[in-house]
Amino acid sequence: MPAPSPHSRLSADGPVLDGIPEHGRVPRYYAVKVELLAVIEELGEGAALPTERELCERFEVSRATVRQAVGELVLEGRLSRRQGSGTYVAAPKLVQPLALVSCTEGLRGQGVRPGRTVITLERRPAGRALAADLRVTSDAEVWHLERVLLADDERIGLESTYLPVSRFPQLREVFDPRQSLHACLSEQLGVVFAGAEERVETVLATPREALLIGTNPALPMLLTHRVAWGPDGVPVERVRSLYRGDRLSFLTRLGR
Missing domain, CATH: 3.40.1410.10 (Chorismate lyase-like)
Incomplete structure (x- = not known):
């Protein structure tokens, strides 16, 4: 059996193989998503996520890219949206x-x-x-x-x-x-x-x-x-x- 890749890991918290597809091109939204996981870790449960404008400036990407990254994290239960309030770091599953x-x-x-x-x-x-x-x-x-x-x-x-x-x-x-x-x-x-x-x-x-x-x-x-x-x-x-x-x-x- 081949040795596991040094990048692979069995985890409920992070991406596997760092999300790198076979052709080596990482979608920009996914790179932002990985960065956001680090932001979430730093902020901690219940903390408010920076605004879309702040995230766009921080990662130098468009709002559409930020929205796609944030949307996936909401679907995965890492972030939660509160209507009229903002987006927050969700509690662990x-x-x-x-x-x-x-x-x-x-x-x-x-x-x-x-x-x-x-x-x-x-x-x-x-x-x-x-x-x-x-x-x-x-x-x-x-x-x-x-x-x-x-x-x-x-x-x-x-x-x-x-x-x-x-x-x-x-x-x-x-x-x-x-x-x-x-x-x-x-x-x-x-x-x-x-x-x-x-x-x-x-x-x-x-x-x-x-x-x-x-x-x-x-x-x-x-x-x-x-x-x-x-x-x-x-x-x-x-x-x-x-x-x-x-x-x-x-x-x-x-x-x-």
Whole structure:
């Protein structure tokens, strides 16, 4: 195996191979973006970015070049725009483990206060795709719990959880919307989670989802689909979680 390039690095913070394409020509906006990363590091979280005019003079480039560099950093979650105020250095991204833990547990592990706002808790027919995942008939009823996910009162995602009504007929009576659903299932309903399968992809939010999460529909989102089962191998829940790509990343540990 060839030795790694002295310029390469595995990092969530900086460019790989310094962003140099094979032909060796670096786009001007990208060079400005790399310089801005150093500026962001110096300023620190919450600091205001210099104005466009100041950045144009500092890097001797056009406003269009600065806007493209800043726009990419906003999409990546390194900067945040506040309407009528300016552009600021964003807080570090939250990290959600890809493991058998809920979003609530993942946030608490980072010293962040989790929260949730219930949008709906309803009974509905499973339909073909959901029935296949939960191993119920397509006309069987399932609970649909939809919640906006919060981190220190900041909206970071939207979660839809589906559970068979036949298995949890009393869910509405025992579940407190202010608490973790997983805590309710394990502590009050005796559920033991033994395993899960999860798929992650990038999407754009629908207009409704963007409104509920309070994000720009053009910003990339991280979408996860999870089916979890108990020791008997029978599915317990299916969860669809949509997270802001500028505020959250995923972490998993691999091994043989």
